[in-house]
Amino acid sequence: MAAPSVSWQWLLAPVRGIRQWDWRAIVACVVLAVFVWVFNALNKTHEYAIDYPLQFSVNAKRAVVPIQAPPMSLRVRVSGSGWSLLRRFVGWDLRPLEVRINQPVGQRFWLPRSNKVLLDSQLNDLTVLGFVPDTVWFRYDWLKTRTFKVVARPAELASENGYLPTGPVMVAPPRVELSGPAALLDSLPAWLAVDFGGHTLSANFFSEDLPLQIPYPDLLTPHVDKVKVRLDAQPFRQGETLVPVVAQGFPADSSVTLQQGQARLRYLAPASAEPAPPQAFKVWAEFRYLERGAASLPPCVELPPGYRFLSLEPAQLPVKYAENWNNRRDRSR
DSSP states (O other): OHHHHHHHHHHHHHGGOOOOHHHHHHHHHHHHHHHHHHHHTTTSSEEEEEEEEEEEEEEEEEEEEEEEOOSSSSEEEEEEEHHHHHHTTTTTTTTOEEESSSSSSTOOOOOOGGHHHHHHHHHTTTTEEEESSEEEEEEEEEEEEEEEEEEGGGGEEETTEEEEEEEEEOOOOOOOOEEEHHHHHTOOOEEEOOOOOEEEEEEEEEEEEBBBBOOOOTTTTEEEOEEEEEEEEEEEEEEEEEEEEEEESOOOTTTTEOOOEEEEEEEEETTTTTTOGGGGGGGEEEGGGGOOOOSOOOOEEOOOTTOEEEEEEESEEEEEEEHHHHHHHHOOO
């Protein structure tokens, strides 16, 4: 461990006799050298990119709204002395460049070089070399207000213990207004949906603070952003039964017959209702709904009052033709 300490002695020899006041002199010399270097650099000419503030003003007889707002600043490449660049860099005497848009709905861009003379006068101690970007894009449209119907879809509510809506949905207010770009408002449908979020459907559903599903929220402003929703609900139970399929209006000569004698019907029944008798469920097929050459036709279903249809197997009822059926049908026409 002694060898390293000996090897460092020759490095410490030049400064071993320096007193405390000698260190202060060295620091002063370094500070003076840095000051001279900075002062010399500030007197030279440099190139630099500064963010120059912009102030857009719109000249229009009607109110307009930005779809793509113009930028608040523009990067300008300039050259000048270090003192001038330092003053502009810290924002001293940096007035915004005023840009006037006379046709906001039709005009889509602005060329910074078109205001170069004005910018040169405001940056009188700097030389403007270029702009980044060389084209500034924006888009305006006329401001419009449109009325929309509020639509609440109970099917979007999570059901709790089999509850389903049983009556009309009441929404207040039933209509709301949106303000924004005219072209965007005209492209929307005539309704706005209620956002149920994480709410669940129970016996008595009532909420005073349901938000609306606002399209393009950054561009459209609702006059009312929350609505009240009220609806009645009751629990349902699921069931199924086999129902005989009845043929109605089919030819008496059996030239066309049903191949399906029974169908499996799935339904929802009110939980508080008594089980319905089998004859209360009806499935039938009407011959008039059979299209020419079709192999099946849609069924007709009737349920007890208060019941709701889920599904039917088969969804289409197959039919069977006699061998001479097509010839008969052509002669009858």
